[in-house]
Amino acid sequence: MMGFAERYSQFSEGKNSILCVGLDPALPRQRSQNTISKKYLEEADENVARLVFCLDIIEQTGDFCCAYKPNQQYVWGFTKDQHETLTTAIHNAGALSILDYKLSDIGASIDSALFHIHECGYDAITFNPLLGNLQATVDTAHNYKPPIGIIALTLTSNPEALKYQTQATIMGRPLFIAIAEDVKGYAADGCVIGATGHVTEADIRTIRVRAGEDKLFLIPGIGTQKGDEEKVIKAAGRNILINVGRAIIYSENPAEKTVEYNKTFNELREAQS
Amino acid sequence: MMGFAERYSQFSEGKNSILCVGLDPALPRQRSQNTISKKYLEEADENVARLVFCLDIIEQTGDFCCAYKPNQQYVWGFTKDQHETLTTAIHNAGALSILDYKLSDIGASIDSALFHIHECGYDAITFNPLLGNLQATVDTAHNYKPPIGIIALTLTSNPEALKYQTQATIMGRPLFIAIAEDVKGYAADGCVIGATGHVTEADIRTIRVRAGEDKLFLIPGIGTQKGDEEKVIKAAGRNILINVGRAIIYSENPAEKTVEYNKTFNELREAQS
Numbered sequence: 102m103m104g105f106a107e108r109y110s111q112f113s114e115g116k117n118s119i120l121c122v123g124l125d126p127a128l129p130r131q132r133s134q135n136t137i138s139k140k141y142l143e144e145a146d147e148n149v150a151r152l153v154f155c156l157d158i159i160e161q162t163g164d165f166c167c168a169y170k171p172n173q174q175y176v177w178g179f180t181k182d183q184h185e186t187l188t189t190a191i192h193n194a195g196a197l198s199i200l201d202y203k204l205s206d207i208g209a210s211i212d213s214a215l216f217h218i219h220e221c222g223y224d225a226i227t228f229n230p231l232l233g234n235l236q237a238t239v240d241t242a243h244n245y246k247p248p249i250g251i252i253a254l255t256l257t258s259n260p261e262a263l264k265y266q267t268q269a270t271i272m273g274r275p276l277f278i279a280i281a282e283d284v285k286g287y288a289a290d291g292c293v294i295g296a297t298g299h300v301t302e303a304d305i306r307t308i309r310v311r312a313g314e315d316k317l318f319l320i321p322g323i324g325t326q327k328g329d330e331e332k333v334i335k336a337a338g339r340n341i342l343i344n345v346g347r348a349i350i351y352s353e354n355p356a357e358k359t360v361e362y363n364k365t366f367n368e369l370r371e372a373q374s
Numbered sequence: 375m376m377g378f379a380e381r382y383s384q385f386s387e388g389k390n391s392i393l394c395v396g397l398d399p400a401l402p403r404q405r406s407q408n409t410i411s412k413k414y415l416e417e418a419d420e421n422v423a424r425l426v427f428c429l430d431i432i433e434q435t436g437d438f439c440c441a442y443k444p445n446q447q448y449v450w451g452f453t454k455d456q457h458e459t460l461t462t463a464i465h466n467a468g469a470l471s472i473l474d475y476k477l478s479d480i481g482a483s484i485d486s487a488l489f490h491i492h493e494c495g496y497d498a499i500t501f502n503p504l505l506g507n508l509q510a511t512v513d514t515a516h517n518y519k520p521p522i523g524i525i526a527l528t529l530t531s532n533p534e535a536l537k538y539q540t541q542a543t544i545m546g547r548p549l550f551i552a553i554a555e556d557v558k559g560y561a562a563d564g565c566v567i568g569a570t571g572h573v574t575e576a577d578i579r580t581i582r583v584r585a586g587e588d589k590l591f592l593i594p595g596i597g598t599q600k601g602d603e604e605k606v607i608k609a610a611g612r613n614i615l616i617n618v619g620r621a622i623i624y625s626e627n628p629a630e631k632t633v634e635y636n637k638t639f640n641e642l643r644e645a646q647s
Contacts, residue, residue: 125486131486131489148454172483172486174484174486174487177486178452178457180421180451181421181451205478205502205527206447206476209400209405213404214450217447217450221451229476229502229504231478231503231504231538233534233536233537233539234532234534234535237534254505257480257505258480259505262505262506262507265505266504268545269552271538271543272541279537
């Protein structure tokens with residue numbers, strides 16, 4: 102059965118898009134800006150309100166992106182049925198569903214997480230490799246039909262990431278390079294790579310060489326976080342998926358913004374090819 | 375306001391216990407053994423069945439332990455109301471609630487996770503420090519009332535952990551030591567330390583010296599995973615919380631097992647003092 106990165110290529114080509122829309126539904130009482138509209142809460146509980154907000158975004162943007170990335174920290178408290186409603190809507194929009202879950206656990210707990218995640222219909226998840234068990238996780242995830250893609254946090258863009266991901270070394274090499282090599286060695290599906298701040302074009306190229314051309318690079322940090330999309334597209338080459346969250350979902354016109362970002366990314370891709 | 379480690383000391387002294395009961399409610403269709411009884415599913419959906427199983431365990435064991443640790447990978451799909459029912463039962467049993475969540479995220483996503491976790495009534499969570507932002511997480515978590523305790527994964531017992539936690543170095547020191555120092559430097563509340571396999575008494579002593587006497591050591595891996603409780607108690611000294619999961623919750627008599635483990639740990643503590 103086709104693996105996640107290969108499925109991604111098909112979806113991306115079919116829709117002529119490398120855009121992923123990040124679904125981060127924050128409640129109005131949670132923070133002062135970038136929240137779902139209060140209208141969603143007029144006749145629904147907070148779970149339904151957040152879910153319907155996401156469904157509305159999918160309806161408005163589904164033609165111009167190839168994946169959605171619900172963020173675990175924002176869909177906190179969703180039931181499995183609600184997750185399934187979300188992934189069904191994503192699939193009906195002809196897109197892939199990636200749960201930004203940052204799974205890190207061991208043994209039977211990994212198995213339990215994947216059991217539930219599979220039942221919710223997610224095509225892939227993000228994974229935190231600190232516990233060293235990427236291989237065991239990939240093996241279990243790939244046994245599901247369709248296989249659950251495992252996308253490992255490789256180099257994040259927050260300034261404090263330098264300490265543990267770059268200054269830390271294994272056999273003289275930065276940790277993020279060891280992670281990229283594990284992604285290749287253990288047949289994981291991709292890498293999460295920050296696009297802003299300290300992450301350089303050279304870093305992205307290095308990860309591409311170590312992880313392999315066939316791996317999907319999931320790149321958050323474009324849009325509100327002002328990452329440099331040109332840098333990313335130039336350095337990462339093929340098989341990239343650029344996530345835009347707040348700048349689309351909390352804009353006045355999500356459909357228009359999605360079209361704009363998709364167009365920008367495609368123009369930058371064409372300029373590279 | 376009293377921090378989590380200090381609150382823990384009070385609970386532990388009050389109940390004369392360093393035992394934490396791990397709540398890992400697996401469904402019968404999820405695996406072949408160590409699952410909740412099918413009777414829970416006769417008249418309830420899978421969320422309610424798992425929740426009621428946990429409430430029954432708390433009712434049977436509450437007098438002989440000082441904390442419960444629900445595991446995110448097993449309570450997958452619980453609503454926030456269900457989480458709150460769980461933490462309320464834990465508090466009514468005179469115990470602390472630690473969500474084994476292994477949080478790893480950045481910026482606004484960390485804030486969102488802590489917002490929801492606080493509303494669910496958890497006293498502390500586990501945290502994965504790979505992204506380097508322990509300080510920012512602790513600062514936000516400690517602003518809640520009561521402060522949410524942050525217990526950082528420091529050295530796990532799975533064999534693959536060696537690569538990223540021990541062989542990886544920062545300034546010539548193993549990563550787990552750098553994490554222990556960050557726990558102290560950033561005023562986090564404790565460390566998660568595996569009790570089995572490759573983790574030695576010397577490792578545990580080293581973490582104690584670097585992290586500080588006042589930090590809580592949460593020690594999973596006793597019971598089914600056959601950790602060496604004597605080694606742990608000897609090396610870690612005061613402020614430890616030993617988690618036993620499957621060996622209690624899936625035994626024929628959880629109350630009896632809880633009394634037994636509690637007695638064993640207390641005898642070992644007395645032998646050390």
